[in-house]
Structures are given as structure tokens and as C-alpha cells.
Amino acid sequence: MKKTHSTLHSDQRELIHMLHKFQKENGYISPESISEISRQLKISKSEIFGVLTFYKAFTLEPRGKHVITICMGTACHVRGAPVILDEFKRGLGLEPGETTEDKLFTLETVNCVGACALGPIVISDGTYHGQMKTRDVKGIIEALKKEKKNNLE
Numbered sequence: 639m640k641k642t643h644s645t646l647h648s649d650q651r652e653l654i655h656m657l658h659k660f661q662k663e664n665g666y667i668s669p670e671s672i673s674e675i676s677r678q679l680k681i682s683k684s685e686i687f688g689v690l691t692f693y694k695a696f697t698l699e700p701r702g703k704h705v706i707t708i709c710m711g712t713a714c715h716v717r718g719a720p721v722i723l724d725e726f727k728r729g730l731g732l733e734p735g736e737t738t739e740d741k742l743f744t745l746e747t748v749n750c751v752g753a754c755a756l757g758p759i760v761i762s763d764g765t766y767h768g769q770m771k772t773r774d775v776k777g778i779i780e781a782l783k784k785e786k787k788n789n790l791e
């Protein structure tokens with residue numbers, strides 16, 4: 639039977655719902671997740687990849703326990719985001735898009751998170767840090783490392 643426009647729409651909603659679920663469970667969309675979704679929803683893997691590349695919220699790479707995001711949008715850039723990024727790169731030994739071997743940290747960049755007046759902005763695990771200075775970088779990394787230790791105690 640040919641699918642109607644509204645059926646396709648609800649399929650896509652179901653697909654996005656499942657992608658969110660798998661990403662929440664595993665921290666990323668694994669090849670196994672894609673096969674599972676394809677089987678359950680009876681849609682092709684290429685259709686799933688199409689949605690994955692369209693929605694930037696999904697990632698195909700395993701991410702660290704802590705995600706640090708540096709805003710590199712214009713407003714943050716002119717207020718010093720590049721030096722903040724350099725400091726995080728040095729502190730974590732990562733380039734943007736990379737994850738530490740112990741899977742503790744992922745470093746990312748974005749273009750504007752809508753808080754330009756407070757730039758430069760850094761987001762660590764969803765917490766916004768405004769008017770970042772290079773001297774604040776070490777404290778953010780150390781606080782997240784300590785969080786790991788406390789969780790293990």
C-alpha cells in the first residue's frame with residue numbers, strides 16, 4: 639500500500655522518538671541501533687541516515703560522560719572564544735569533535751547558542767558559563783573530574 643503524506647509524517651515522528659531513546663541510552667547512535675530501528679520501523683537504513691544528518695542533535699560517534707561545548711559564533715568569537723577553545727584543547731588534549739580515551743570528556747563547538755550578550759559562552763553538560771575567561775577553564779575541567787570521583791565513592 640502506498641503511504642500517504644500523514645503516514646510518512648507519523649513514521650518520522652516515531653523514528654525521531656526512537657533515535658532520541660537510543661542516544662539517551664548509549665550516548666550516541668550505534669550501528670546496532672540503526673539496524674534495530676530499521677527492523678522495527680521497516681524503513682531503510684539510508685532513510686535513517688538522512689534524518690541523522692539533518693538533525694544535529696544526534697551523533698554517530700560515542701561521546702564522553704561530560705560534553706564541553708564552546709560557542710564559536712560571531713559574537714563569542716570576537717569576545718575571545720578562540721583562546722578559550724585553545725585552553726580547553728590544551729587542558730583536555732582534544733580537538734573539537736574528539737573524545738578522551740577514557741570516555742570522560744568530549745569537546746565540541748557550536749555556532750551561537752542564543753546567549754550572545756553573555757559571550758564567550760561555554761556549556762558543560764548543559765550548564766551555561768557566560769563571560770568565560772581562560773583562567774576559568776581549569777576549574778570547569780577539575781570540577782567535572784571531581785564529579786566522577788564523588789560518583790565512584
Ligand code: FES
Nearest residue numbers: 711714751753754
Ligand atoms: S555567538 Fe555565542 S551565543 Fe551567540
